[in-house]
Amino acid sequence: MVDRCEMPLLPLPQFADQPRYVRRLARWSDGLTRRLEDFRSDEVFDFVRQRSSIPNLRHELSELVEASEVPHSDTRHTLEELRIFASLRQNFEGASPSVIGLGALIDAALPMMEGAISVRTYRSQTSPVRGQATLFAQPGEIAMRLAAVDAWLLEQESLGIPRSFQAVVAMSAFCALHPLTDGNGRMSRILFNLLLYGDRRSIGCYLPMATLAARSSSGFLISLKLSQFGNEWKSICKFHVASLLFILKNFSSNITAWPNPRLDRNACYGT
Secondary structure, three states: OOOEEEOOOOOOOOHHHOOHHHHHHHHHHHHHHHHHOOOOHHHHHHHHHOOOOOHHHOOOOHHHOOHHHOOOOOHHHHHHHHHHHHHHHHHOOOOOHHHHOHHHHHHHHHHHOOOOOOEOOOOEEEOOOOOOEEEOOOHHHHHHHHHHHHHHHHHHHHOOOOHHHHHHHHHHHHHHHOOEOOOHHHHHHHHHHHHHHOOOOOOOOOOOHHHHHHOOOOHHHHHHHHHHHHOOOHHHHHHHHHHHHHHHHHHOOOOOOOOOHHHOHHHOOOO
């Protein structure tokens, strides 16, 4: 018997409604991203890939997740993501992704992605782990829901909401929508990185989220599910900050600790 799990219709959160802790994390993430911007994507990826695990990225619930459910990193796909990210940044010449629109970004990225990928024409997907079927939005709803995310991004940009918050929400929403027959994870991570840099003129340094996730002992997967099913954004914002700090502390002598004791790394996925 196949268990069926309905992917919820993601409520797009308002930044002003988030706890002060989350708002501070998002602003700190934007500052850390500016420090990451000038590093080389391939060097950062090689550095992360050499680590077998990154304890600071664990979630307090990590021990409850079976090893078979922990995502694995595909080096080939990550390198593909790096190339597509750089190409899109160059092609759109620093234009803000929120202005370009997710549909246009997807259309531009798909020809560069490995495999015959198209907009999904079926509704459910069966997991090979436990035979669970996740039910996604109807294919006819995909364009409408992407447009809703576009409208949300434009609103957040006009309000000056931290781009890191926009990026994590859009990534989570895209994964929940699951609009493609394949490559949803890759596309969500590319969109995440594009949104991090917004309309800045530099190419930017690609944050290898798949590799970080694979070394987080399910910390990323848990954080993503909490945002999708519980509308809880603290965990995924913490994951993002912890990832940036892990990288920057090894590439820059100016980064030594979290911004203050209330954001201590040892409490990253605690209260």
